[in-house]
Amino acid sequence: MEKYDIVVIGGGPAGLAAAIEAKENGASNILIIERDRELGGILQQCIHNGFGLHVFKEELTGPEYAERFICELKKQGIRYKLDTMVLDITEDKKVMAINTVDGLIEIEAKAIVLAMGCRERTRGAINIPGTRAAGIFTAGTAQRFINMEGYMVGKNVLILGSGDIGLIMARRMTLEGARVHGVVEIMPYSGGLTRNIVQCLEDYQIPLYLSHTIIDIKGRDRIEEVIIAQVDENRRPIDGTEESFKCDTLLLSVGLIPENELSKSAGIKIDPITGGPIVNESMETSVEGIFACGNVVHVHDLVDWVTEESRKAGKNASAYVQDRLIREKKPISTSAGKGVRYIVPQKIRLENVEKNLDLMLRVDNVYHRAKLVVKDNDKIIKVIKKNHLAPGEMESITLNLEDLERVVGKEITVALQQEEV
């Protein structure tokens, strides 16, 4: 059996940042396990720019952003195994992995960092009606085909779902010579970043059909036609609003699901809203010594936040193996109030908060002129005014240690209040 102090599962931006930070904070025997043929995770297929504005104060492409961390990892001599799939992990931190060189590998770790990212929802997950013809791809799969494998997936395209991957692919397909007829979104607002609506749709005159969905797909071998309709407030199609598009390709950008099969097999508690492990201030899950970061915890909008969160996970995994992480019996819980979908972290042990703590959250609708209010029972701890809030954009609230030390209840709540106009 191989033995490591820290095993990081997933070599995307989360895993890379966690491993480097763990090493910089004194852990020495670290291994990253990555199932793909190279490190970098989803960034390797994101050849557009827009990465690193916060971490590096520069606009980088996905591969450039990943490269900086891969170089640092190599400089630090951190070990990694590629083309290696983790099959199982246990509560006592045994990792079972497989590859074609070593066969089945059993590894014993003092701490584990989960950084497996997330996967895309497929057609089956949302029950789109119509024939099961070829030509339907998730947007991320199409992105990998075009940007990494060198295959163009279609010429006449419609995109369902206005999350960031769908928006980015609307522009990408256009630049590769395809005609993109539009992006169809069932909600009355986009699920993506405003900057992507502007730079990927408006700049290329690609229409965004809000409050619309697909009601039929036609075609035998390859799709030939997609029919959309407007939906009412209950998301039911409205008769007489049908519109038809002749197309050979449909891209789906209908949500991401954190990859937590391994977390579940280790008995880690999962938050039903985020779909990721419940974590504390140190990014430690409900199983002692197993940490988690990046999209496996909650879907992030920007990779910069993934990096920051993962550095914290790596630093604390290192503290854990050096027996420096303080355990307190009763942590404070965080709870999402009106207008807020979720908060990460869900638990806070004050002893491990150095100067301040960032609460990461998403709201449940589009709001203008609103306030995010943090409360300890009825006592207001912090208020943040926001001109615009949308579900597609992550929000963060920084609480300093003094604020947290004044909390007397067992829970702090973050809720949204609309300002009087």
Ligand SMILES: Cc1cc2nc3c(=O)[nH]c(=O)nc-3n(C[C@H](O)[C@H](O)[C@H](O)COP(=O)(O)OP(=O)(O)OC[C@H]3O[C@@H](n4cnc5c(N)ncnc54)[C@H](O)[C@@H]3O)c2cc1C
């Ligand atoms: C299309 C698209 C466009 C984006 N555009 C931007 C942008 O413009 N700006 C921005 O800041 N962010 C952008 N992002 C977001 C950013 O890429 C992600 O936030 C980031 O990649 C998440 O990092 P991660 O390490 O958590 O996950 P990932 O990058 O998904 O990495 C997870 C890794 O874990 C590996 N893995 C999973 N399971 C196992 C297993 N069982 N065994 C071994 N390895 C495993 C996977 O192979 C993968 O390499 C975009 C994302 C996408 C998909």
